[in-house]
Amino acid sequence: MLNVACIxxxxxxxxxxxxxQGNTAVVRITLACNRPTRTGSEEQTDFIDVTAWGKTAEFVSRYFHKGQLVAVDGSIRTGSxxxxxxxxxxxxxxxAxxxxxxxxxxxRSNDNNNYQGGYNDSGYSRQDNAPATSYSTGNTDAFEEIPTDDDLPF
Incomplete structure (x- = not known):
């Protein structure tokens, strides 16, 4: 069986x-997701509830804010x-x-969000897949030279 959702x-x-009550972190968020439509028809938006637990919940509450574009993968849960x-x-x-x-x-409009990666079950990970504007245009002026690699995390 397969139950995978990516939004x-x-x-x-x-x-x-x-x-x-067991001191587990939890955060519930809602994502507004645009639904593909036929050419010429009005765009539709779905509002999808997402629940994150533990370290993922702490990460979401610390770095995400209203209006921010977020990618989530997880599994669909149903209830009644x-x-x-x-x-x-x-x-x-x-x-999630x-x-x-x-x-x-x-x-991003919130300058307090300094972390550019994401959180998954194995820990924090750098997930900045979009190419930098300066790189995609061939302009390297926005890049800084790192004099030593002593403070790099790897």
């Missing part, structure tokens, strides 16, 4: 970190409940395995 969208609100009118309702959400920035740092 990219903009956060509809700032993430709010909470903790369970009975509303006040006695009607049985179903819920769908994605439980990995959360990543999906736009260049220069496009």
């Amino acid at each position: 990219m969208g903009r956060l509809t609100a700032d993430p709010e970190l909470r903790y369970t 409940y009975t509303d006040k009118q006695g009607i049985k309702r179903r819920t769908f959400e994605i439980w 395995n990995n959360c990543h920035f999906a736009e260049p740092k220069s496009a």
Whole structure:
């Protein structure tokens, strides 16, 4: 069986970190994802609920903010409940395995977000796949020379 979901969208609100009674970090966010449409028709937007747990939740609450473009992969979880009118309702959400920035740092409006990677179950990882503007245009003026590699993490 396979249950994999990968979405990219903009956060509809700032993430709010909470903790369970067992002291596990959890954050629930909603991503606004544009749905492909036929040529000439009005664009549609889906609002998809995402839940992140543990270190991933802490990462999301620390570095992400409303309006930011985010990429999430995880699995779809379903649930059900009975509303006040006695009607049985179903819920769908994605439980995040990995959360990543999906736009260049220069496009982010919050200067407090200094980390340019993402978080996955194995830890923090550098995931800046978009080519730098200066590189794609051939202009290397934006690059700094690193005099030594003593402070590099690898």
